[in-house]
Amino acid sequence: MSSPDEEKSAKDGFKDRNPFDGTAQAIPIPPEAHSLTVLPLTAIVYFSVSGGPFSTTQAVRSGGAFYALLGYMLAPVVIAWQENQITAELSVAYPHSSGSVVWCEAAFGPFIAWLNGVLSLVSGITGNAIFPGLFVNFILEQIPRSADEEQDLPVYIRFCVLAFMVLVMGYINWSGLNSIGNTTMLIGIIALTPFVIFVLVGMFQVDASNWLALPSLSVGGYMAESEYELGGGFFPYATLGGVLLRPFLNTLFFNHNCFDSTATFSEDCGRQPEKVIPRSLNIAWFAVFVFYLLPVAVATGVSSGNQLDWKNGYLSFLAGETVGPWLGNWLIFANGVSNIALYQAVMSGVVFKLMGMAHNGLLPRFLGVRSSRGTPTNAIIFSTFIIFFLSMVRLHKLVEMQNFNYGIALLLEYAAFIKLRISQPNVPRPYRVPFGTVGCSLMVIPSALFILTVLLLASYHAMIVGAVTFGFSVITYQCVAKRIYKKRDDTDSLEGQMAPMKDSSEMI
Numbered sequence: 001m002s003s004p005d006e007e008k009s010a011k012d013g014f015k016d017r018n019p020f021d022g023t024a025q026a027i028p029i030p031p032e033a034h035s036l037t038v039l040p041l042t043a044i045v046y047f048s049v050s051g052g053p054f055s056t057t058q059a060v061r062s063g064g065a066f067y068a069l070l071g072y073m074l075a076p077v078v079i080a081w082q083e084n085q086i087t088a089e090l091s092v093a094y095p096h097s098s099g100s101v102v103w104c105e106a107a108f109g110p111f112i113a114w115l116n117g118v119l120s121l122v123s124g125i126t127g128n129a130i131f132p133g134l135f136v137n138f139i140l141e142q143i144p145r146s147a148d149e150e151q152d153l154p155v156y157i158r159f160c161v162l163a164f165m166v167l168v169m170g171y172i173n174w175s176g177l178n179s180i181g182n183t184t185m186l187i188g189i190i191a192l193t194p195f196v197i198f199v200l201v202g203m204f205q206v207d208a209s210n211w212l213a214l215p216s217l218s219v220g221g222y223m224a225e226s227e228y229e230l231g232g233g234f235f236p237y238a239t240l241g242g243v244l245l246r247p248f249l250n251t252l253f254f255n256h257n258c259f260d261s262t263a264t265f266s267e268d269c270g271r272q273p274e275k276v277i278p279r280s281l282n283i284a285w286f287a288v289f290v291f292y293l294l295p296v297a298v299a300t301g302v303s304s305g306n307q308l309d310w311k312n313g314y315l316s317f318l319a320g321e322t323v324g325p326w327l328g329n330w331l332i333f334a335n336g337v338s339n340i341a342l343y344q345a346v347m348s349g350v351v352f353k354l355m356g357m358a359h360n361g362l363l364p365r366f367l368g369v370r371s372s373r374g375t376p377t378n379a380i381i382f383s384t385f386i387i388f389f390l391s392m393v394r395l396h397k398l399v400e401m402q403n404f405n406y407g408i409a410l411l412l413e414y415a416a417f418i419k420l421r422i423s424q425p426n427v428p429r430p431y432r433v434p435f436g437t438v439g440c441s442l443m444v445i446p447s448a449l450f451i452l453t454v455l456l457l458a459s460y461h462a463m464i465v466g467a468v469t470f471g472f473s474v475i476t477y478q479c480v481a482k483r484i485y486k487k488r489d490d491t492d493s494l495e496g497q498m499a500p501m502k503d504s505s506e507m508i
Helices: 004-016 038-049 053-093 100-108 110-128 130-141 155-174 177-205 208-212 219-224 245-256 259-265 273-302 314-322 325-359 377-390 395-423 437-456 460-486
Strands: none
Touching: 038 177, 038 259, 038 273, 038 325, 053 208, 053 245, 053 259, 053 273, 053 314, 053 395, 053 437, 100 110, 100 259, 100 325, 100 395, 110 130, 110 325, 110 377, 110 395, 110 460, 130 155, 130 325, 155 177, 155 325, 155 377, 177 273, 177 314, 177 325, 208 273, 245 273, 245 395, 245 437, 259 273, 259 325, 273 314, 314 325, 325 377, 395 437, 395 460
C-alpha cells in the first residue's frame, strides 16, 4: 500500500504531466476552475449527448415502433459505449482541455490533430446552433393563434430574439463550469422527472403487441408531412425492411454521440480526474440508455396512432392522455428548458476545446485566455458570434452537417486510440478499457461501420459541407496553424519526463 505522501505525489503528478506524453503541465488553471465533481460533470456529459427522449419521435416516424425500440436497445452498445470507454481512458492518460486533439497529435502529429479539432469544432458549433432555434419554436408554440396565422416570427424579430438568447446563454456559460454543472443538474431534474412518472404510470397501460409494429409508411407518405428532406445524396431514399435509413440512422447517431467532449474538462476536475471522469461517463451512459429506451417502450406501447403521428410534441400528447393533462404540460415545459441545458453543455465542450487548442499551439493564444472564473472568455465570444448566425439555418440540415463532420472526427479518434495502445503502451492509464490491442480493434468495428453508413447515406449538402471543412482544414493548417504550432512555448513541447501516477491496477 502506498503512503499518503506517495498518493499525494501521484495526484499532483497528474496535473504536472504534459498530455502528449505524460510530461510537464501545459495549461495554468485558476483554483476556481477545480470545481467539477461527479454529479455536475455527469449532468454536463448527459446533456452533451442527449438531453432527454424528446427527439426519439423521429426514429419511430422513420422506422416504426419495432425498429425504433431495437435501435434504442442496440445504439448505446454499438455507437455510444465505445466512444464512452475510449474517452474515459484517454482523458486521464492524456489530460488536456483540447481533448481529442491531443490524442490525435500524440498518435499522428499536428496536422491530424488540427483536422480533428476543426471537424469537432464545426460539428459542435453546428450542433449547438440547433438549440436556440428550438427554444424560440417552443415559445412560439405556447402563443395562442388562429389556424390561418403563421407560427414563425418575421425574420427581423426572430433575428433579435435569437441574438438576445445567444448573448444571455453565452454569459451563463462564462459564469463558470460549476455554475453550468449545477444549472444542468437542476434542468435535468425538471426535464427527466416527468418521464419517470410517465414510465411508472404508463407501464401498466402498455399493449405489448404495439412493440411489434413494423414500418408502414412509404417515402412519399413520410415526406408529405415531414420537414426532413430526403432529396440529394447517393442513396436519398434508401430503405431496409421499410425503415427510411437516412433519418432513422441520423437520429440514432445524433442521440448517442459527443461523449468525447468530456475530455475537454479533464484539467478542471480537481485533484482526482482519474476517478471523476470515468464515473461521470459511466453514469451518463447508463442514463442515456435508460431515458431513451424506457420512455420509447412505454410511449409506443400506449400509442394507438400511426407513424405519421410521431412528430415533435407527440410524447407530450401521450403523457397527457396516459397520466393527465398536467403531465403533458410538464413535458412541454421540460422540452423547452432542456434546450438551455443542451446549449450550455455543448457550448462548454466547444469553448474549452478552443482554449485547449490555443494552449496546444494550434490556434492563436488569445483564444486560450481564462477569466477569473476559469472559463475561456475570448473562445466564448468567438463561438457565440458563429452560433448566432448558424441558428438561422433549418434544423434537419444542421443535424446532418453535425453528424457528417462529427463522424469523421470520431473515426480519427478511434484510430488514435488504437495507435496509442501500440505506440505508447507505457503511458500510465489510470482507467483502462479492459481489452488488449486486438480486442480494442474489434470493439470499435461496429461503431466505425455505423458511422461509415451514416456518411454514405448523407445528402450532397452534408457532403459538400464536409468537403469544404476538410479543404478549410488543409489551407488553414498550412497558412496559419502550422506557423503558430512551431512557435508554441517549451511548456507545450513533447519533451520531459513522465511524472509518477497510479495505474489502473493500483486503483479500487
